[in-house]
Each structure stands twice: as structure tokens, then as C-alpha cells.
Amino acid sequence: MSSQAEYDVVVIGGGCVGMASAYKLNLRFPHLKIAELEKEDRLAAHQTGRNSGVIHSGLYYKPGSYKAKNCVDGRRELVSFCKEHDVAHDVCGKIIVATDEKELPHMNRVFNNGLQNGVEGIEKINAQQIKDIEPFCTGIEGIWVPCTGIVDYVGLTNKLAEIIEQKFTGSKVFTGHEVTAFEKQDGHTLIVTKKQNFKTKHLISCTGLFSDRMAKADGVDPKMQIVGFRGDYYDLTEKGMHKVRNLIYPVPNPEFPFLGVHFTRMIQHGVECGPNAVFTFKREGYGKTDFDLKDTLQALSYGGTWKLFFKHWRFGLDEYKRAFSKKLFLERLQRLIPSLEMDDITPGRAGVRAMALDASGNMIDDFKIEYSGNAIHVLNAPSPAATASLAIGTAVMEMAEKHFQIH
Numbered sequence: 001m002s003s004q005a006e007y008d009v010v011v012i013g014g015g016c017v018g019m020a021s022a023y024k025l026n027l028r029f030p031h032l033k034i035a036e037l038e039k040e041d042r043l044a045a046h047q048t049g050r051n052s053g054v055i056h057s058g059l060y061y062k063p064g065s066y067k068a069k070n071c072v073d074g075r076r077e078l079v080s081f082c083k084e085h086d087v088a089h090d091v092c093g094k095i096i097v098a099t100d101e102k103e104l105p106h107m108n109r110v111f112n113n114g115l116q117n118g119v120e121g122i123e124k125i126n127a128q129q130i131k132d133i134e135p136f137c138t139g140i141e142g143i144w145v146p147c148t149g150i151v152d153y154v155g156l157t158n159k160l161a162e163i164i165e166q167k168f169t170g171s172k173v174f175t176g177h178e179v180t181a182f183e184k185q186d187g188h189t190l191i192v193t194k195k196q197n198f199k200t201k202h203l204i205s206c207t208g209l210f211s212d213r214m215a216k217a218d219g220v221d222p223k224m225q226i227v228g229f230r231g232d233y234y235d236l237t238e239k240g241m242h243k244v245r246n247l248i249y250p251v252p253n254p255e256f257p258f259l260g261v262h263f264t265r266m267i268q269h270g271v272e273c274g275p276n277a278v279f280t281f282k283r284e285g286y287g288k289t290d291f292d293l294k295d296t297l298q299a300l301s302y303g304g305t306w307k308l309f310f311k312h313w314r315f316g317l318d319e320y321k322r323a324f325s326k327k328l329f330l331e332r333l334q335r336l337i338p339s340l341e342m343d344d345i346t347p348g349r350a351g352v353r354a355m356a357l358d359a360s361g362n363m364i365d366d367f368k369i370e371y372s373g374n375a376i377h378v379l380n381a382p383s384p385a386a387t388a389s390l391a392i393g394t395a396v397m398e399m400a401e402k403h404f405q406i407h
């Protein structure tokens with residue numbers, strides 16, 4: 001018989017969005033007992049710990065969208081938090097580089113989005129200015145984005161957990177507690193995990209790659225499905241390391257939700273190149289041959305997945321080729337740094353993005369947070385969710401205050 005603990009609120013998901021939500025709830029309601037559950041034996045094990053580690057500026061996103069507002073507000077709050085709590089970060093700036101005349105109209109749209117979104121300090125730069133900032137990079141025009149940076153998101157998540165446990169005596173972070181079921185009991189929810197059960201008045205789910213399944217298990221129809229897309233990275237070798245100073249991005253293809261293969265100096269050490277974007281047969285599958293039968297069947301039995309494939313089959317095919325060919329991956333990187341050679345790059349790590357698709361195969365591009373019964377479900381938190389995590393945490397806290405009627 002599992003032991004049972006009772007809490008006012010249980011937050012599921014130990015990535016930066018879940019931890020930021022728990023942190024903001026604790027700040028607003030310090031008298032509440034709040035539990036934070038993570039299935040792995042450490043925090044930030046998946047999307048939070050396997051992204052590019054970039055502090056995004058907010059210039060890509062549609063003006064007026066949740067993404068735009070939360071990214072700009074969240075970035076400023078994130079940098080301030082990192083300074084106050086000694087989380088490793090560096091606001092080093094980045095360049096977005098156009099290498100072809102055809103990219104200029106969309107580059108200008110991105111720039112104008114940035115102006116409308118209140119992204120400070122951005123300016124257009126010419127080919128020589130690109131060289132001044134990144135001597136090995138070649139482009140015809142670009143955008144200088146001084147407020148972009150890099151950060152240790154795992155360190156951020158662990159710092160939030162540390163503050164919660166040290167400052168709020170009734171709250172606790174539990175790792176190694178995988179949620180297996182929900183049971184409704186007299187206005188409460190019993191959350192069943194493999195180690196113990198948790199009885200709670202209110203539930204908040206921030207479960208990333210499993211947000212749709214967690215919602216369904218709680219009796220909520222998410223009206224979308226998560227499909228995983230793996231992103232592979234290469235690392236610059238010691239020989240190639242000097243060719244990148246900070247961050248170099250291409251002009252993104254407006255047809256796709258990905259920012260394209262880019263160069264990112266990492267806060268710990270080194271430079272990553274990538275990622276690509278390929279359908280994965282396992283939601284948390286970081287190897288090229290990883291496979292999970294349930295994940296695969298669920299993805300391939302969903303009509304929206306096939307509609308996405310048919311819509312973007314040429315892009316998908318090109319991405320798959322690059323996933324298995326270092327030469328093709330290098331050719332893509334050489335658009336930005338022509339002098340890059342085969343022995344300048346070596347295979348690195350991989351991450352998986354949670355792509356939310358509706359039944360028509362459309363990618364749900366904005367943040368999606370819904371309230372139902374005694375629960376809040378963060379159903380979709382794509383990039384720049386890590387940058388925006390503290391702002392998303394505030395939005396979740398405000399939603400909880402309104403709907404949970406907690407005081």
C-alpha cells in the first residue's frame with residue numbers, strides 16, 4: 001500500500017516551466033503546501049536540459065501573441081533572476097544573417113516584428129558589419145540583436161527548486177515520482193505515482209512531451225496531440241572553435257516553425273551547431289534509432305500527423321537525409337560559415353521538441369494553457385518557453401488565483 005501525502009496544490013513536471021509555476025505560486029501564496037513532482041531522478045532532464053540554452057529576444061513572434069509578450073517580459077525577468085541568484089548566463093548578443101536576396105523580405109518582417117514587440121537595441125547590419133561581429137561568417141545583410149544571450153537552464157531550474165525548499169517550509173520537490181493515474185475523490189484529486197500517492201485540491205500539469213496524455217488522464221480533451229521532433233546537434237571541434245564568437249542564426253524559413261540550423265556558444269563550454277528537425281519514433285528518444293511502440297502508434301494513427309507530413313514532405317525528406325549525413329549537415333552550416341570543414345564538426349547531443357498538432361495537421365504555434373475542473377494544463381509551451389518560463393509561471397499563478405479561488 002503506497003503512502004499518501006496531502007498538499008494544497010501539486011505541480012507535475014520538473015522542467016523550467018513547471019518549476020517556475022511552482023515558484024510563482026509559492027511567492028504569491030507562501031502559506032500553501034505545494035508539491036512539485038518530477039518523474040526522473042533529476043530536474044530539467046528533457047526539453048529544458050536539451051535545448052540550445054539561448055535567452056531569446058522576442059523578435060520572431062507575431063506581435064500581440066502570448067509568445068511575443070511572454071518572451072520579452074520573461075527574458076527581462078530571467079536575466080534579472082540570474083543576476084540576483086548567480087545562475088550562469090551571458091547576454092552576448094546574436095546576429096541573424098541573410099545569405100540570399102530571397103531571404104531579405106522575411107528578414108525585414110522579423111526586424112519589424114522585433115520593433116513592434118519592444119525588443120531593445122536591434123539594428124540592421126551590412127555585410128562588413130557581419131564580418132566585424134563574426135569574422136568567419138558571410139552574409140549580405142543581417143540583424144544585430146544585442147539582448148539575446150545564453151544561460152544554464154538546468155542551473156535555473158535547480159535554483160528555483162532550491163529557493164522553494166529553503167524559503168517555503170510547507171512545499172517540497174519530489175524527483176523520481178512518475179505519475180501513473182488520477183482518481184477524483186470528493187472535490188480532490190488523488191495523484192498516483194510509483195512511489196507514493198498525493199491528495200490535492202488543485203493540480204497543475206507542465207509535462208511537455210506528455211502534456212496531451214496527462215490532460216486525457218485527467219479527463220480533459222486537449223483538442224490537439226503532441227508529436228515529437230528530434231533535433232540533432234554537432235559540436236565544433238577544437239580546430240573549428242575559433243570560427244564562432246557567440247550566436248549566428250539564419251533567417252528562418254517562414255513556412256516552418258523551426259529557426260533553422262544555427263551556431264550557439266554554450267554557457268558551460270564549446271559551440272553547438274544545429275538542430276535539424278526529424279520525426280521521432282519515441283517522445284523522449286534522443287538516439288537516431290530509438291523506438292517506442294505506443295508513441296509511434298499514437299503519432300501515426302493521428303490524422304493531423306499525416307496531414308503535416310503530406311504538407312511538408314519535401315522539407316521532412318531533406319531533414320532526414322541530413323540526420324544521417326554529416327556531409328549534408330556540413331553543407332547547410334557552410335551557408336553561414338563557408339570555411340567550415342568536415343573535421344571542424346563532430347556529432348553532439350540531441351533533443352526532442354514537443355510539437356502540438358491539431359486534427360488538420362496545423363502546428364499550434366502559440367502557448368496554450370487551459371483550466372478545467374480543479375486543474376490547469378500547460379498543453380503547449382514551444383520555444384521560447386524556457387526564456388519565457390518565469391512569465392509563463394506568472395500566467396499560471398494568475399490563472400490559479402482566479403479559477404482555484406485560493407487566498
